[in-house]
Amino acid sequence: MVYGEAGSETLRYFEMASKFLPKSIWTPETIVTSFIVEKAEGSYLVDVEGRRFIDLTSQWSTNNVGNVNREILEAAIEGLKQYGFIIYSLNLHKAVFDLVTELLRIRPSNNLTRVALELSGTGAVDAAVKFAVKVKKRPHIISFLGQYHGYYTGTLGYGPESADARRYFENLYGNAAILLPYPDSYRRPEYMNCEEWGKFIIDYIEEWVLKYQAPPDRIAAILFEPIACEAGVWIPPDSFIYGLKKLAGKYGWFLIADEVMTGFGRTGKWFAIQNWNIDVDLMPLGKGISGGIFPIAAVYGSEEAMASEPVEYGTTFGGHPAGCLAAIANIRVLEKYGIVDRAARLGEKVLKKIRDWPERYEIVGDVRGKGLVIGIEFIKDKKQKTRNPESAKIVYLESIKKGVVPLMDVGDWVLRIQPPLTIEEEVLMYAIDVIEDCIKMAEKEFKKV
Ligand SMILES: Cc1ncc(COP(=O)(O)O)c(C=O)c1O
Numbered sequence: 001m002v003y004g005e006a007g008s009e010t011l012r013y014f015e016m017a018s019k020f021l022p023k024s025i026w027t028p029e030t031i032v033t034s035f036i037v038e039k040a041e042g043s044y045l046v047d048v049e050g051r052r053f054i055d056l057t058s059q060w061s062t063n064n065v066g067n068v069n070r071e072i073l074e075a076a077i078e079g080l081k082q083y084g085f086i087i088y089s090l091n092l093h094k095a096v097f098d099l100v101t102e103l104l105r106i107r108p109s110n111n112l113t114r115v116a117l118e119l120s121g122t123g124a125v126d127a128a129v130k131f132a133v134k135v136k137k138r139p140h141i142i143s144f145l146g147q148y149h150g151y152y153t154g155t156l157g158y159g160p161e162s163a164d165a166r167r168y169f170e171n172l173y174g175n176a177a178i179l180l181p182y183p184d185s186y187r188r189p190e191y192m193n194c195e196e197w198g199k200f201i202i203d204y205i206e207e208w209v210l211k212y213q214a215p216p217d218r219i220a221a222i223l224f225e226p227i228a229c230e231a232g233v234w235i236p237p238d239s240f241i242y243g244l245k246k247l248a249g250k251y252g253w254f255l256i257a258d259e260v261m262t263g264f265g266r267t268g269k270w271f272a273i274q275n276w277n278i279d280v281d282l283m284p285l286g287k288g289i290s291g292g293i294f295p296i297a298a299v300y301g302s303e304e305a306m307a308s309e310p311v312e313y314g315t316t317f318g319g320h321p322a323g324c325l326a327a328i329a330n331i332r333v334l335e336k337y338g339i340v341d342r343a344a345r346l347g348e349k350v351l352k353k354i355r356d357w358p359e360r361y362e363i364v365g366d367v368r369g370k371g372l373v374i375g376i377e378f379i380k381d382k383k384q385k386t387r388n389p390e391s392a393k394i395v396y397l398e399s400i401k402k403g404v405v406p407l408m409d410v411g412d413w414v415l416r417i418q419p420p421l422t423i424e425e426e427v428l429m430y431a432i433d434v435i436e437d438c439i440k441m442a443e444k445e446f447k448k449v
Contacts, residue, residue: 122150233375268344268371296323
């Protein structure tokens with residue numbers, strides 16, 4: 001047992017978890033390897049036993065400006081004092097206008113002229129799809145296997161993160177989504193380079209989907225993640241992104257870029273699509289929008305997408321005043337401290353330091369990233385690229401034992417580094433050294449077998 005020694009506070013909580021929380025989350029594996037957070041601050045998590053951990057997750061890219069960012073916290077508290085809760089679908093309130101004005105000021109392209117507010121990333125994606133389908137009056141959405149848009153039944157239909165997550169729910173999705181492979185740069189057909197792989201998928205849409213599955217005038221939109229983080233930090237080739245843009249223009253489809261995970265500086269740009277300089281018609285935002293202090297989400301939309309006709313979307317707490325004020329404060333913090341450019345610089349430094357790991361370690365198949373979303377893929381042999389859960393688990397668990405908490409994609413066995421964008425450089429570099437030590441340890445074990 002890594003954590004939760006007999007009689008410890010940690011174990012007591014995990015025993016409660018196994019009794020009172022849904023089994024799906026608290027698997028026996030989680031129970032023996034995790035810790036119980038009691039406090040969070042800056043780049044750190046502190047557990048019930050007073051241990052400090054470096055947080056390389058930023059709580060799944062939510063706390064981009066550090067855990068419990070004080071400036072955002074104060075703004076949210078002011079919002080609560082001033083408004084409590086006002087429902088914006090019934091009573092428009094000033095905080096909505098203040099936030100929409102700010103979001104439009106930092107918009108990635110001038111064609112995005114409107115903003116809908118939501119509560120969660122899932123809700124934002126769901127709303128974007130509804131805008132697309134209702135405005136275009138077409139039933140289908142093209143989206144990609146491995147993408148993640150949320151676990152609710154609607155969004156899981158558009159982004160099947162894994163086949164297992166869809167088990168038993170298959171019939172709830174209907175057949176709205178036309179699902180195609182995402183051009184993962186590492187696991188591509190070996191006779192294609194990355195650009196060819198991206199082009200192949202674009203050609204496949206034209207040559208096969210439009211001919212045999214749905215004609216162009218029955219497709220409302222393409223929904224894509226500019227970088228598929230949950231899938232294991234898949235960074236698509238230019239041919240894919242520009243190909244999607246070209247197809248959407250040619251057939252009058254909306255392009256929907258899901259920036260719930262990648263938005264607000266994560267990839268070293270305000271929004272990940274700015275790495276390719278294209279404009280899109282709809283863009284769901286969430287997570288890092290308010291620095292994790294108060295839940296809120298949003299969707300950018302073009303005039304055509306959001307002003308053609310009314311579309312039903314939303315939920316009671318979407319556009320909560322405290323969330324609006326937290327999001328405004330978050331934008332202010334990102335700008336004031338130059339955090340987005342810093343994320344780009346820091347990401348480059350980390351990549352430079354670890355880029356040769358695939359040459360140096362047998363168990364590391366690939367290292368890839370943009371800004372501060374970085375993935376390390378574990379494999380058993382370089383030619384077959386067989387996934388290596390055993391080594392990945394050792395690296396993950398040993399890192400936590402040494403006080404460094406990365407993210408792990410169970411299924412792909414990609415270890416992810418997604419720290420707060422504000423993490424101190426020396427703390428980040430120390431954490432990378434710890435992960436490397438753990439890789440060395442896992443490599444020794446691997447060679448023994
Ligand atoms: C790209 C993407 N879209 C949507 C979601 C769902 O967001 P939420 O969990 O806030 O509902 C996520 C969550 O990880 C995500 O990564």
